[in-house]
Amino acid sequence: MRSIYIARRVISELVRDKRTLAMMFVAPVLIMFLMKLIFTQSATTSVTVATVGVDGQVRSALNDVKHVTVQKRATNHSAQKALKAQKVDAVIHETSANHYTVTYANTDATKTSLVKVGFNAALTANGIKTLKQTTTKLSQTVTQMAATLAKVSPQAAAILKAPQAKPAASTKITNHYQYGDKDTGFFDKIVPILMGFFVFFFVFLISGMALLKERTTGTLDRLLATPVRRGEIVLGYMLSYGILALIQTVIIVLCTVGFMGVEITGTLAAVMVINFLLALVALAFGILMSTLAQSEFQMMQFIPIIVIPQVFFSGIVPLDSLASWVKDISYVLPLTYAGNAMTQIIMYGTKLSGLGLDIGVLLLFLLVLTALNVRGMRRYRKV
């Protein structure tokens, strides 16, 4: 019962702190909007390539590659000058037959790889064309030979049948997307993890600060000088910040779905459950860390130690290609499990029942941290 009163007090304190409230609700939306702008922009890079002495067929094949524009230059010198002047992003120079020297500006890795991939595609396309022509010529020769042979011996001609060159059907590729569409990019992939990250970050910081303030102003001592249970204080904080995390999640979800066009395959309720759970873990973490901090500034110092590693290792950056010991780090971070669960729900529509492991680990985190907190408050009161 006292927990509810503590929760109500925490909330009414927060409601009067308009700036903190705005930070919790507006900042994530603003940051996500900016990230959307940035990551969407880089997804449609286009490059200009200068060619010197490159075969016309290759050139037109390269020009056909999306987002690649080809400029023909007479000399290597003028091409290199254009590269220096940042007018082109790469120079392809055919030094002798089928020997190419490619110079990249390489100021943007995306552009460099686009040129590489585009040039390879162009060469392959050209190769197929040449091959086709050769095959056609070959089959003509065979037909001629057969005709000559028929005059000599009709039987042999029957055996030597011209290999029928199949009419080259123009290849057409139709793409299907399991999630999103052709515009689905890096941003959509990180949205679920980002959502969890914001909940974690703000709840961790604000609740940690709030409890630290209770300790430094002496209200915690005064609270503990009443018959309240230590567990009731922790529970009261959990209730209030849990509710706050829910509101934050709703705002983030509405904004990402409404303005940024992110698609949520699973149910919103499932997203809320995971975020609520994550908020409780973040809160327990924040309270625990606040006992180790002497001031609000020291609380801020936990950001690079507790919060930032979670960004790197929780799956925002793909970890598949990293060394296994690096991946092992992610297993001790709560955001990994929340991020994974959120990705499953948002991108694959997985139900909560299918996320037993993630939910279980989060609950375990919560249980251990809460027990530590209730225990840790013994420092301030022995019963």
Added chain:
Amino acid sequence: MTEPLIALKHLQKRFGKQTVLADVSLTVAGGEILGLIGPSGAGKSTVIKTALGMEVADGGSAAVLNTQMPNRQLLGRIGYMAQDDALYEALSAEENLRFFGRMKGVAKADMATEIAHVAAVVDLTPDLKKAVSGYSGGMKRRLSLAIALLGDPELLILDEPTVGIDPALRRKIWGELHKLRDAGRGILITTHVMDEAELVDDVALLLGGKVMAYGAPSMLEAQYDVQTIEQVFLKAEGVA
């Protein structure tokens, strides 16, 4: 009053290697104010924390209201006021009072009368709706005392209640404390304002974790053959 409200017997407390309380025995009866004086670091706060059950003594016994401390339930019958104001600044005075009232276990039906009563005692009735952040230092101190008075506790434990308070207000607070004493409440108070030590019924002089002198102010003055408690203090410390 026969049963003492606080009975500390031969308390000992160590933090690591440092002995904070060597041997402290004190009693506070109903209708009595016990003043705990002593220099900073003498162990006054530790005595208070042990009486509240926030710390556990390493030796001796601490009985409060006939119960061994620490005891959580008992805290509802004790009014505690710390050295710092310990208020929620974003909330109004009334909200602070209501919150701590609930924590203390004041019944819902009695809450309004209880708040009105303590606010009247410390003369804050007109300012109840104001946010505490807009209060002056003296008002905060009074509100802090009002919170300690919530629930009409049998025992009050006040840690430096008049620190940073102007003389007029200090006199008013002492007037209240005397009224409470006369109503049969027991009060344990720490102070290092020496003239305040004249206003209590018994003085305990704490020095180096030991009670150096203990008795009525007039008795101590006679014992040390001096005029004021301040001189008793200096003499006991060996300065004069």
